[in-house]
Structures are given as structure tokens and as C-alpha cells.
Amino acid sequence: MDYPQSGERFRGRAAISAQRGRHPADRHFSAQRITGRADLWVSECIITYDGVPSYSVSIMEFADQHVVHETQYFANSFGAPTWRAALAEPMPDRTIAEA
Template sequence: MDEQSVRAALEHYIRFSAAGDEDRASEIYCEDAVLEFPQSGERFEGVANFREWRREYPAEVELEIVRVRGRDDFWVVEIRARYDGGAWLFGPALYEFRGDLVARETIYVGEAWEPPEWRARWRAAP
């Protein structure tokens, strides 16, 4: 895999998931893919299991890819997500590929915070 292929796969997921087509969105996964949320301790085995709960998800989810970094079959994707138009949440998602398909996805999400003024003089310009 290369960065362009990883980004294309994730954009495929985002586009079809946003359109409510979880079957098409899930085409990026191996049938035996694993999805993990370390913050809640949840682990879903098999794309059929997490595709079904994603169909029932009670909120409108917006996702944006910020940055993609990695090599071979392991990639880290910085993402932004928000639910029902709320505040953006940030985090990394870890992707392990088997060929062109996602075999494992681990998602971390956290709230944004305002930078403290006391360290402003050391910050790089945006």
C-alpha cells in the first residue's frame, strides 16, 4: 500500500458511509476484519458485525482525513470527527492492511482544547 491508496480507500468509506450506504462503505474491509475502540474496550470481529451496527448508528457522523502516514501494511491516519454537527473530535486511527483491504482498524477519539497562552512564545506559526 502507498499513501494515495490508503487515502483513496478511506475516502471511499467516508463518501459511502455519509450517503448511508454501509454495504459500499464496507468494501474496504476484509470479511474477517477487526474493529477496536480502546477507549470503550469494544472489539468487533468480522465486517458483518460492525457494518450492521453502523447501519443503526443514532447520530449523523462527519469524518475528515487530516494526515496519512505509514508504510507497507501499517498506516496511521489523523482524523477529525463530529456527531450531529457538534464540536470536532480528533484522534488517530490505526490501519493494518492485508493486500488492498483493511484487516484491523483501531480508533481513538478525543476532545480538542484551547492551547495555553503561557507557551505561546514557543509555538510554531500556523
Template sequence: MDENEIRKALDRHWAASDANDFDVEHDIYEEDAVLEYPQSGERIRGRSNIQASRIAQPNSKRFTVRRIVGAGNLWITEFVLTYDDSPSYSVSIMEFRDGRVSRETQYFGAPFAPGPSRAQWVERMG
């Protein structure tokens, strides 16, 4: 799978994630894929378990992709994951094998107030 095809697969994955289309969302994963959430210390093994864990999530969620960068078998997506109107700034690191994700690590960060000590050098983002 070339990089253009991987990019299309990622676009499809994130669009399906936002639409709660769990079947299409999980097409991107190998059967033996591993998903890790380092901040909570969780590891989920297997595409079916990854999918089941996401289906079980009771919160309303939305995904807004900010950017996707990558090359070869390593791709990173920056996105805002909004659960029940509460945003979390997130990063997904995906490792591909034979055109599918074999490992994904996701990091989440809550928004915080800007620091007044650096205000003179800061351009506020929308």
C-alpha cells in the first residue's frame, strides 16, 4: 500500500469514527492490532476487542482532525476528540503492516488557560 492509499484509509477511518460507523472505523486494523492508552495504562489486543471497547463507550463523541502527517509505515494524526461537549486535544500514532494498522498509541490532553507570563509572545489560536 503506498502513502496515498494509507492517507485515504486514514481519512476514511477518521470520518467513520466521527460518524460512529464502527464497522468502517475498524477496517483499518489488523486482526491482531494492539491499541494503547498510556495515560490510563490500558492495552487492548485484537481488532474485535478494540471495536467492542469503542462501541461500549456511552458518551456522545465527535472527531475533528487537525492534521495527518506520516511516511512509510508510521502515521500521526492530531485531532480534537469531543466527548459530551468536552474537548480533548489528542494524538494518534499508527504503525502500519501490510497496509493495515498493527499498533496504535493514543494520547489525550485537556485544554488549559493560557499563561500570562508569555502573553506578549503569543498569537491566540481559534
């Protein structure tokens, strides 16, 4: 499992399980969309760490019905600039954050 933004790679089931199991934050996961086929699947999630949302995209590669590689990208929310307010509408169940 790779985290490109921090440069970390976790190799093997035991390392990945320990990394996820030892996380100190109170975490909640909300899958927004999962799409893919055959050996490549992508999920978009909101992961809330101690009440603060982080947006995540996970790319999972499969072989023989097993995950062989996962890459996760994380992003914090940001405010929308006022110059594009007339062009945008809120996403379902969301409000547009101001910059």
C-alpha cells in the first residue's frame, strides 16, 4: 500500500493491518463512490479523523481475487473562491465552503 503524498510504502498484510489498527485518531469512513471492473477498482471516501473530514481516493489492483497493490491519496477540504460562485452549485448533501 502506497501513500504518495508522504512517500510511505507498507508491504504485506501484517504491516498494513498494523498501520491501520494502530491509528490513534477516532476514525469514521463514508464511501461516496466505488467504481471499477475486473482487476482495477477506485473508491472515493470521506474519512473523518477526530471529527475533521479528509477526502480520500483509493486505487486497488487485484490479481487472482486478491489485492496486490493499493494507492491512497488524501486531501483536506478547502474553501471555494468567490470568482467562480456563479458557476458552481452545491454537491448533493453538501454546502459550498467559502474561502
